Amino acid sequence: MSNRYAALARQLAVMLCDEERTAVAAAPRTFLEGHGIRVTPLSDLPSSELCACDGVFFPGPIPNIAYASTPGSRRESFTLVHEFGHYLVRRNDEVLSALHDLDDDAGRIAEERVCHAFAGQILVPDQVVTQVLEGKHPEAHHLRQLVAASSGSLEACAVRLAEHLPANGYVVIANPVHRCIGFASPSPTAAYRWGRHTLLPRQHPLCVLTPPDGFAARVRSSGRPGRG
Ligand SMILES: [Zn+2]
DSSP states (O other): OOHHHHHHHHHHHTTSOHHHHHHHHHOHHHHHHHTTOEEEEESSOOOOSSOSSSEEEEOSSSOEEEEEOOTTOHHHHHHHHHHHHHHHHTTOHHHHHHHHTSOHHHHHHHHHHHHHHHHHHHHSOHHHHHHHHTTSOOOHHHHHHHHHHSSOOHHHHHHHHHTTOSSSEEEEEEETTTTEEEEEEEOTTOSOOOOTTOBOOTTOGGGSOOOSSSOEEEEEESSOTTOO
16 A cells, blocks of 8 residues: 555544544444444445445435445445545545545545555554564464454455565465465555466465465565566
8 A cells, every 4th residue: 555545544544533443443334323424235236436345425415325235244344434434535625635636537546545545544453553563574474363353354454464564565365276366465665566366377385385274375575576
């Protein structure tokens, strides 16, 4: 996650007090409805170009979030907090101004990334990342520890860990069964992205791991992605 998007997301996060950040992470729907935001679960969310996740935010006349319902899942929590980010963007003149300085398409993409970063910061708080890392650089086991210690999904935790890589690199969730990348989050300074479903050479180190449950995580520091 770029430092720029993460910094704008932090401006949204500080609009909430500690108790509010904890409450929205613990029970997003309850929190949002308590703040006058209408929340509408849908069993079949129509595809939308408005949002990069499983929900959509309508600012008015009554703020309304519609989302694909997967009750109790970390994915659903991420979607709701992401949509809450859109709500907060419209109440923060500095963030709005930064996004309006970009052209329409770039501004829309940037807002999506800011809302993703905001959801990550809320669901995987800084203090939990700090506790898990204990002053060390990220290693693969930290990813599972972070999932256990937070409300974030595996991917959200990978994004937060990648922010702490000491060099250009990636936190990768590999799928050795299909010999491909499940998800890869670059460090803030990494110049290249590693796309989902990127096929890996048969002897790639990520393919010869013996994960206990089909998915394995490995931290890859330095080097250009996708070259086996
Ligand atoms: Zn969005």
